[in-house]
Amino acid sequence: MSWDPVHDSRRAFLCCMRAQCAPGTAVGPVPLPGLVADPRIDAAAAVLLTLLDATTPVASCGTAAGEAVAAVRALTGSPLTGLPEAEFVLVTGDPAEAIRRAPRGDRDRPERGATVVVVAADVRETLTLAGPGIPGRRSSAVALGGDARRERERANRALPCGVDLLLVGDDGVLALPRSVTIVEGAA
Template identity: 35%
Template structure:
């Protein structure tokens, strides 16, 4: 088997998975807060190390994963994910527990993903989106896990995404959650969070 497939996973599977899991849970419970990804994953390009670390932590053989067209088009990425996580790769984003997206340009509309049902709102997709940084103009956010207000600063975020997010939030308890991953950090945006209109 190609060494690119065998290599690049966590150095210490248990310890590294626990570390990333804590960061992901903290990020979702405290929206807008940057949490560190202090582990090294070296996946084949164009899969980013931060998105890869989240995938190694949350995906397994019972967890369908959808890849954007850039990631799905890389045989090395698909093989690496299958080898290290065992997760089935699905072609329909509505069938995915997690969606891995390589950047804003390949992010589908949020309503393309599974939103869950009133009976099972947890049967929705969590989108893991690679971002370049957490710099730039911030937007005020409110909601559970935020004392008063928090600032969401994500490089590349668009007004169209913000409009889609408002519609997603109206679906509560259904709707998707988003994890932004990049620059050695992860930031959570759960469906309960409101992005305040400018």
């Protein structure tokens, strides 16, 4: 593993934070820790390696995600949990089910809503986004299918509760915070 826990973690953290500040904009590339062979899954593992510690419950959806989470857990000590209790979820494949089952927080503790880290697919759709961090509206190529978008909308109906998404691909990290709206039918 060629991961520098100080410098590479800092670079990965900055990618995540800059992506959160500019929703719908990919920020990267994310440094790769060399934990798994697939570079996209490895980049998602880098995000987890940066954001998790021994007190952060994590879950996975997808066989390849399970392998990456196991490698991250070996380094961070993060407890493995089921989807309904996870603070972070790594997803390979369609994220709709993970978004549906991930915790959303509640009125007294909205911060308990999960962050779902999705290994982005090649297929992307241009969507129009609106909300905090976006001046007016922004068109963005997003790897998030219709079922996942509908589950995200349901999960985020009772703001400030909801689920945040980090889509990790070859071009870096693209954030869809719960406060951002996908404007259907707009270009």
